[in-house]
Amino acid sequence: MKILVCLSNVPDTTTKVRFKDNNTSFDANGVQWIINPWDELALTRALELKEGSNGVITNVSVITVGEAFAEPTIRKALAIGADNAYRVNSIPKDAFFTAFQIAEIAKKESFDIIFAGIESSDYNGSMVGSMISEFLNISSVSSVSAVNIENNEIKVTREIPGGKEFLNVTAPLVAVVQKGIAINPRIPSMRGIMTARTKPLTVSEAVACDSLTEFVNYELPQPKGKCKMISADNVKELVQLLHNEAKVL
Amino acid sequence: MATVQYTAPDHFLCDELFTDEQKIVRGAIRDWVDRSVKPIIEDYYERATCPVHLIKELGEMGAFGPFIPQEYGGAGMDYTSYGLIMQELERGDSGIRSMASVQTSLVMFPIYSFGSEEQKRKYLPKLATGELLGCFGLTEPNHGSDPGGMKTNVKDMGDHYLLNGSKMWITNSTIADIGVVWAKNEQGVVLGMIVEKGMSGFTAPETHGKWSLRASVTGEMVFDNVKIPKENIFPGVKGLRGPLSCLNSARYGIAWGVIGAAMDCYDSALRYSLERQQFGRPIAGFQLQQKKLAEALTEITKAQLLAWRLGVLRNEGKATPAQVSMAKRNNVNMALQIAREMRQVHGAMGITNDYPMMRHMMNLESVITYEGTHDVHLLITGNEITGIQAFS
Numbered sequence: 001m002k003i004l005v006c007l008s009n010v011p012d013t014t015t016k017v018r019f020k021d022n023n024t025s026f027d028a029n030g031v032q033w034i035i036n037p038w039d040e041l042a043l044t045r046a047l048e049l050k051e052g053s054n055g056v057i058t059n060v061s062v063i064t065v066g067e068a069f070a071e072p073t074i075r076k077a078l079a080i081g082a083d084n085a086y087r088v089n090s091i092p093k094d095a096f097f098t099a100f101q102i103a104e105i106a107k108k109e110s111f112d113i114i115f116a117g118i119e120s121s122d123y124n125g126s127m128v129g130s131m132i133s134e135f136l137n138i139s140s141v142s143s144v145s146a147v148n149i150e151n152n153e154i155k156v157t158r159e160i161p162g163g164k165e166f167l168n169v170t171a172p173l174v175a176v177v178q179k180g181i182a183i184n185p186r187i188p189s190m191r192g193i194m195t196a197r198t199k200p201l202t203v204s205e206a207v208a209c210d211s212l213t214e215f216v217n218y219e220l221p222q223p224k225g226k227c228k229m230i231s232a233d234n235v236k237e238l239v240q241l242l243h244n245e246a247k248v249l
Numbered sequence: 250m251a252t253v254q255y256t257a258p259d260h261f262l263c264d265e266l267f268t269d270e271q272k273i274v275r276g277a278i279r280d281w282v283d284r285s286v287k288p289i290i291e292d293y294y295e296r297a298t299c300p301v302h303l304i305k306e307l308g309e310m311g312a313f314g315p316f317i318p319q320e321y322g323g324a325g326m327d328y329t330s331y332g333l334i335m336q337e338l339e340r341g342d343s344g345i346r347s348m349a350s351v352q353t354s355l356v357m358f359p360i361y362s363f364g365s366e367e368q369k370r371k372y373l374p375k376l377a378t379g380e381l382l383g384c385f386g387l388t389e390p391n392h393g394s395d396p397g398g399m400k401t402n403v404k405d406m407g408d409h410y411l412l413n414g415s416k417m418w419i420t421n422s423t424i425a426d427i428g429v430v431w432a433k434n435e436q437g438v439v440l441g442m443i444v445e446k447g448m449s450g451f452t453a454p455e456t457h458g459k460w461s462l463r464a465s466v467t468g469e470m471v472f473d474n475v476k477i478p479k480e481n482i483f484p485g486v487k488g489l490r491g492p493l494s495c496l497n498s499a500r501y502g503i504a505w506g507v508i509g510a511a512m513d514c515y516d517s518a519l520r521y522s523l524e525r526q527q528f529g530r531p532i533a534g535f536q537l538q539q540k541k542l543a544e545a546l547t548e549i550t551k552a553q554l555l556a557w558r559l560g561v562l563r564n565e566g567k568a569t570p571a572q573v574s575m576a577k578r579n580n581v582n583m584a585l586q587i588a589r590e591m592r593q594v595h596g597a598m599g600i601t602n603d604y605p606m607m608r609h610m611m612n613l614e615s616v617i618t619y620e621g622t623h624d625v626h627l628l629i630t631g632n633e634i635t636g637i638q639a640f641s
Contacts, residue, residue: 014256030262072269079273184284188277190311190324190334193270 001057001149001171003046004111006102006128007077008036008092008120009070023217026122035073037185038117040080042175044182046115047081049149056149059083061109065092065101071201078196079188085199090206094213097206099131104207106136112171113154118143118178129176139173145180255283255340255516260550266557267329274315274330278337281310286341290464291602294342297463301424303345308379312338312349314357321361321369322377329560332505336556340509343612344465350506351420352376354498356383356429362494363441363485372427372443384425386416386444386470387492393418394625394640397489401432403440403477410434410482412444412475418619422453422468430470431492441483441491450475461615497570500620501563504576505556507584507616508549510609514584515545517604518591525596532594541594545587552580571633578626585613 011017012032020027035043043062050057062077063086064070074085086105092098106114114136116129133140145164146157156175158165188196230238243249257279264272285306293300307313316331317323324330331353339346357376360368375381392398401414412432422428428444444451450473459467483491519542522533532538559576562568588610592599599606617623628640 072273075269076273076276079277187280187284187310188273189309190274190277190315190326190330191319192311193273193277194319194324194326197270 001053001112002059002061002109003049003057004102004106004109004114005039005043005046005060005062005077005082006114006116006132007039007043007062007064007073008117008122008128009033009064009066009073010036010120010122013037013121017220019218019220023219024215026218033069033073035077035185036117036120036122038119038121038177038179038181039115040185041179041182042115042117042177043077043080043082044184044186045147045177046113047186048182049147053149056152061085061111063088063102063105065090065098065206067091074201075193075196076188078199078201079193080186081188081192083199085201087201087203088206089203093211095125095127095131096212097209099128100135100209101206102128103132103135105204106132110172112173113147114172114174115147116174116176118176129174133174136172136174139169140176141167141169141173142176144175144177147175147177147181254520255279255513257512258515258546258549259553260546261554263550263553263557267333271327271330271333274326275333275337278310278312278334279340281306282337282341282345286338286345290342290345291605291608293464294344294608295463295602297457297459299344299348299424299464299466304348304379304382306379307345307349307352308377311377313352313379314361314373314377315353317353317357317361317373317377322374323357327560328501328563329557331502332556332560335502335506336509336512338509339506340513342464342608343506343510343616344462346502346506346509347420347462347465348382350499350502351385352383354502355385355495356427358498359429359441359483359486359491359495360443363483363491364443365480365484367480368443368483381426382421382424384419384421384428384470385495386419386428386430387496388416388418390415390417394622396431396492397439399431399433399439401430401472403432403434403442405435406476409479410442410477412442412450412472412477414472416470418456419453419468419470420462421466422470423455424466425453428470429495430472432472438487439489439491441486442477443481443483444470444472444475444477445481448475448477461611463611493570496620497573500573500577501559501568503616503620504559504573504580507580507613508552508556510613511545511549511552511580511584511587514588514591514606514609515542515549517606518542518545518594521595521598521604538594541590545590548583548587552583555579571629574621574626574629577621578623578630581613581617582623585610585617588613 012034018027046060050060060082061084062082065088088101119126130140141156143159145159148155154169156167156169311324314323315326319325387396403410403412426446430444452471453468455468522538523531525532555576588606592606632638
């Protein structure tokens with residue numbers, strides 16, 4: 001059994017977001033790049049499954065659509081424990097383009113489980129995982145909070161309104177995973193970092209594919225307004241402010 | 250997914266000087282410190298208790314002996330990576346960094362550099378994983394800055410040596426499984442040897458009442474006719490060159506480590522000063538607070554560049570003990586001054602354990618004293634400049 005984990009290379013979650021070119025593109029100057037947190041949890045779970053599988057899972061691969069500056073992110077994934085990596089050498093233009101490129105690699109390698117984070121912490125598109133399954137014509141399960149393999153059956157837990165849903169799913173499948181899939185992301189050890197040097201990283205050029213999205217411009221959210229403190233017993237003033245200023249009543 | 254409130258200052262874009270791999274190393278230890286050290290350290294510090302459960306984690310992370318070759322259980326990394334590991338550990342606490350420093354530079358380094366092949370195979374892999382913890386015995390009650398005057402001695406008894414004497418201010422002493430001990434033979438030549446816990450006549454009482462390094466164990470090593478098998482003696486070194494080369498390696502790690510403590514204090518003060526309002530605006534807007542912050546960032550930047558250059562020199566095998574000495578002295582003093590100034594930025598809140606400055610400050614009072622005092626390091630530089638020793 002083989003697992004593929006899709007990695008998105010995203011700005012560190014503490015990055016101060018700036019735009020350039022008249023607010024038409026993200027200013028990446030000085031940005032620290034990290035593995036998308038949901039993808040990092042997915043990788044952690046994939047490695048846990050492999051370690052607990054008694055050899056049933058033979059390989060955990062990772063894939064990123066990104067230019068060369070994404071390689072430290074891939075090396076970190078290899079240091080954490082992935083066996084090998086793929087990088088499609090292109091800017092991930094939009095979800096359709098990214099999913100198409102990942103599907104092209106996946107077609108050649110026949111993975112049993114493809115993990116994709118429920119969203120990436122940069123553009124929050126939440127589309128890539130489901131699109132991959134469409135391109136590959138395989139099952140897709142969304143909002144997955146647990147994956148287990150018992151007697152060669154893939155058991156999946158989904159978060160649904162008011163509770164959980166438990167499914168048995170036949171491979172191959174795409175599992176779009178969310179928080180809960182692993183408790184904490186794994187931290188690479190020093191020996192893992194050195195071992196990552198020799199693990200295979202296959203770089204390929206993107207397959208021709210239209211980008212279906214045109215980014216017009218970006219804007220930052222309005223700064224938070226000042227907080228007005230009102231005495232707990234002054235309900236009248238609170239109602240007046242909510243009605244006249246906030247206009248929510 | 251909680252976001253940790255820490256932004257490492259990098260005013261001169263020093264990140265561009267590090268390889269991707271070195272940055273992964275730094276990020277890994279930073280994440281581990283955020284997860285395993287930061288949430289517990291104030292509690293352990295207050296109770297003057299060593300978080301011994303972290304020894305295994307440090308071993309699993311590979312923070313013990315990162316530059317020792319992989320065939321002996323290390324990671325085979327460069328010295329810049331070792332420095333970055335020390336920096337991130339000391340952002341957590343100087344005591345945690347000391348534990349890793351001692352294990353790496355004062356125990357694994359001498360076994361690797363001076364030990365027999367059997368000693369290397371027997372001890373290094375277990376020291377790397379944390380299965381064994383080590384300590385280092387050089388300083389004595391009456392011989393600190395002049396280790397050459399040591400009284401601890403060994404007598405050749407034919408099939409073994411007999412060790413007598415005592416060592417003081419020994420990090421990890423009571424919890425260590427082995428000790429690298431330096432003692433004079435009958436000819437007055439300093440020999441290095443491995444003393445194992447449980448050897449008859451060897452005791453390690455703990456030193457209590459410390460106001461510094463409270464989350465780290467400090468104690469003595471007392472030897473009363475301890476039988477040392479001859480195979481426990483280091484075959485590869487005689488004289489003070491042995492222990493001094495260990496100290497050189499440890500000082501190198503300290504020169505990096507204390508930058509982590511300084512960055513932690515600076516980051517806390519910057520964050521606090523932007524949030525804390527007085528006279529209707531953040532205190533960061535007042536000139537005297539900006540002076541403190543600007544000077545701290547300047548000194549951190551200088552220390553970062555000094556450490557980076559020292560790392561490059563050490564990787565190339567060109568770093569001299571005098572350069573290491575200067576970097577240790579400059580950077581520890583820098584960190585101590587910054588801890589004090591950043592404590593002031595926090596006002597009264599700065600004296601509580603809600604913030605890390607007082608802990609770092611108290612720790613750094615030890616760090617400025619051990620591994621060569623602030624004054625002795627100055628005299629090492631003086632000796633380097635003039636060719637005249639002023640300390641003996």
